[in-house]
Amino acid sequence: MLTLSIVSGLSMGAMYGLLALGFHVTYAVSSTVNFAQGTSLMLGAVLCYLLSVSLGWPLAVAIPLALALCAVWGMVLERFVVRPFVRAGSNGWLMSTVAAGIVLEQVVMFTFGKEPRSLALPVSGEAFTLGGLAVSPLQIVILVVAIGVALGLHAFSQRTRVGKALLAIVQNPQAASLMGIDVTRAVMYCYAASTVLAGIAGILIAPLFSVSAEMGTLFGLKAFAVAILGGLNSARGVVLAGFLFGVVEALITSMLGSAYTNILAFLLVIVALAIKPHGLLGQAGVKKV
Numbered sequence: 001m002l003t004l005s006i007v008s009g010l011s012m013g014a015m016y017g018l019l020a021l022g023f024h025v026t027y028a029v030s031s032t033v034n035f036a037q038g039t040s041l042m043l044g045a046v047l048c049y050l051l052s053v054s055l056g057w058p059l060a061v062a063i064p065l066a067l068a069l070c071a072v073w074g075m076v077l078e079r080f081v082v083r084p085f086v087r088a089g090s091n092g093w094l095m096s097t098v099a100a101g102i103v104l105e106q107v108v109m110f111t112f113g114k115e116p117r118s119l120a121l122p123v124s125g126e127a128f129t130l131g132g133l134a135v136s137p138l139q140i141v142i143l144v145v146a147i148g149v150a151l152g153l154h155a156f157s158q159r160t161r162v163g164k165a166l167l168a169i170v171q172n173p174q175a176a177s178l179m180g181i182d183v184t185r186a187v188m189y190c191y192a193a194s195t196v197l198a199g200i201a202g203i204l205i206a207p208l209f210s211v212s213a214e215m216g217t218l219f220g221l222k223a224f225a226v227a228i229l230g231g232l233n234s235a236r237g238v239v240l241a242g243f244l245f246g247v248v249e250a251l252i253t254s255m256l257g258s259a260y261t262n263i264l265a266f267l268l269v270i271v272a273l274a275i276k277p278h279g280l281l282g283q284a285g286v287k288k289v
Contacts, residue, residue: 005254006247011139013246014146017239018201019223020230021150022194027232028170030187032082032093034074036101037198038220042213043104044070044199045206046112049119059121067199073104074195078188101220109213116210124207142204149197150239166190218262225269231282241280245269 019041023033034040047069051062081100085092123137157163168176169183177183202216209215222245230241248268253261273279 002251002254005250007135007139009247009250010243011136011142011246012249013243014143015201015205015242016219016223016226016245017242018146018149018197018204019219020227020238020242021153021235022197023224023227024230024232024235024238025153025190025197026187026194027227028235029166029190030082030086032086033097033224033227033232034077034082034191034194035094035097035220035224036077036104037194037223038216038218039101039104040070040073040195040198040216041202041205041219042108042216043073043195044202045119045211045215046108046202046213047199048203048206049117049211050112053117053119063203066203067196070195070199071192074192075188077195078191082191083184083187105213105217112213114213116212116215119206119211121203121207138204138207145200145204146239146242149200150235153235222265225266229269229272229279231279234279234281237279237281244280 019037022037022040027033044066047066048059048062051057051066052059055062057065077097077100081096082093085096121138123141157167165176165181166186168179168181169186173183198216201219205219223242226241226245227238229245230237230239232238245265249261249265252264256264276282
């Protein structure tokens with residue numbers, strides 16, 4: 001039972017890590033985060049359902065199109081909900097991203113409906129035995145995709161011209177701008193990447209949870225807790241924290257019951273941050289005087 005809980009926790013932790021990486025991507029480049037990230041997870045799942053089930057399109061078309069639309073949503077958020085406040089030197093983007101997420105959730109609720117729907121993927125079949133454990137193919141896919149995305153982002157930032165430009169912006173946005181790098185466009189693309197990561201997570205967990213307008217709220221909160229726990233400025237810390245949070249959550253559920261899961265998991269996050277205020281692998285910001 002303990003091993004099974006750990007396997008299940010790693011799978012959920014991979015999903016939390018994907019969502020939390022979205023917070024890291026935007027924070028690293030623009031020092032802002034998208035508090036509508038949970039709603040973006042919901043958007044990915046709902047769009048995939050509408051395209052594949054309602055319209056009957058093959059998943060090979062439905063999934064890329066759903067993620068492309070998630071990217072558009074991310075760029076719209078950055079352009080109209082975040083950028084005006086950042087340019088004005090205001091922290092209003094904190095509330096505006098929350099408000100945008102609520103607006104999207106309500107629009108989806110009115111158009112898609114309030115009743116949860118089920119979405120099946122080819123990998124959401126029956127569990128198979130692996131080393132004496134009953135493992136779902138979907139759990140393996142979530143782990144593989146999450147790790148693959150994390151490694152892909154690392155390789156992209158280290159080995160491509162665009163990735164190195166983003167690293168330059170992280171180090172010094174003003175100097176990067178003087179070198180001819182379009183910082184504004186880079187931030188917009190990072191928001192697009194952030195919402196695509198959320199969309200991937202939404203599509204992957206849709207077979208495990210019902211697709212509904214409200215499905216992303218709690219996931220978004222947990223992912224933000226994971227991002228803070230890992231250290232918003234550390235991609236490795238965020239991924240590590242995702243796995244830890246998922247395993248701890250699964251262990252609490254199996255030992256004490258689901259009624260205690262959120263209470264104890266978030267209490268442990270508070271304790272961990274009291275010990276490591278900047279996160280597991282995060283670093284304190286340096287202020288120049």
